[in-house]
Amino acid sequence: MSLPLDFNQLAQHIKQWGQALGFQQVGICDTDLTSEEPKLQAWLDNQYHGDMSWMARYGMLRARPHELQPGTLRVISVRMNYLPPDAAFARTLGNPQLGYISRYALGRDYHKVLRQRLKKLGEKIQSHCHQLSFRPFVDSAPIMERPLAAKAGLGWTGKHSLTINREAGSWFFLGELLVDIPLPVDSPVEEGCGRCVACMTICPTNAIVEPYVVDARRCISYLTIELEGAIPEEFRPLMGNRIYGCDDCQMTCPWNRLAPLTEESDFHPRQYLYQPPLLELYAWDEAEFLAKTEGSPIRRIGHFRWLRNISVALGNAPYQPEIMSALQQRKGINIVLDEHIDWAIARQLERRQQQEITVQQPKLQRLIRSIEKGLTRDA
Structure with missing residues (x-):
């Protein structure tokens, strides 16, 4: 007869296994995001999602992981640093002859990197459980990864809507592993933005329309990546030499002054994309x-x-x-x-x-x- 599973011990092992797989932090939370639903609905009602029709199509499913993956009891949230060495922010943005590409996109596609590691983490957990159903997500399904990360204690949601960690700033990717076992949950951390509005004032197109709310239709990342048609003429002069994404709100954030560099060579810049x-x-x-x-x-x-x-x-x-x-x-x-x-x-x-x-x-x-x-x- 097998002994009952010690979920507290398993949670500690999961965090150790996650770090061994290259995640800088692993947190655990439940699936209750009901407090996020009114904010999500207001964002959709204001048409802030622009042409991203899938945002409205899935509606409140984004705030209900247990409906996305029936049987889910816990979300294992992970983060992985991506800031490359010698990011050359000023040298690239300051030279209009060069193209600025968001630092997350200079190397290998993060979706594949994180998803593979999350799958390995799920398999590792599965080998220690009598029975486990899991499903990994990396920005690939209707799921509110940032509120989940905040709930799992990985950081807090900044006024630019990104997750901020006191030690790591915001230069990291997020991923989730949905599981059907009752692991102990972690506690959220205290917000650290205070009265700072640096991200709001630096935004070239004033896309952060109020604290924690981004109008995607004005965001350079949306305009250069998600928008399929013509870029509104009013925003073109404000884009400067940004040809894929924008990092301004992160560059100005005080919490990113000491942000660690990535340990993943996959996220280092491809030569022809570095100051191109x-x-x-x-x-x-x-x-x-x-x-x-x-x-x-x-x-x-x-x-x-x-x-x-x-x-x-x-x-x-x-x-x-x-x-x-x-x-x-x-x-x-x-x-x-x-x-x-x-x-x-x-x-x-x-x-x-x-x-x-x-x-x-x-x-x-x-x-x-x-x-x-x-x-x-x-x-």
């Missing part, structure tokens, strides 16, 4: 795009949106004949892309006029001073 010249990226045909983004989260946006985003960035760059030529050569592929190219060309022409005025100003000033001196002599 815009014109080089723009020159990729579809085959090259697919080849160079294989195994990368960037691949999901497809070649058209890749060119659309870079067209906007080129429009925001200082005038160069090479940029004008590259833009002209891309015309005729797609009507929506053509609209962004035409916008970028118009911006480039404006920049050229500004440059010409800037060059002529000193000459004009010298001429005016010379005339003024002549008039003085004549007087």
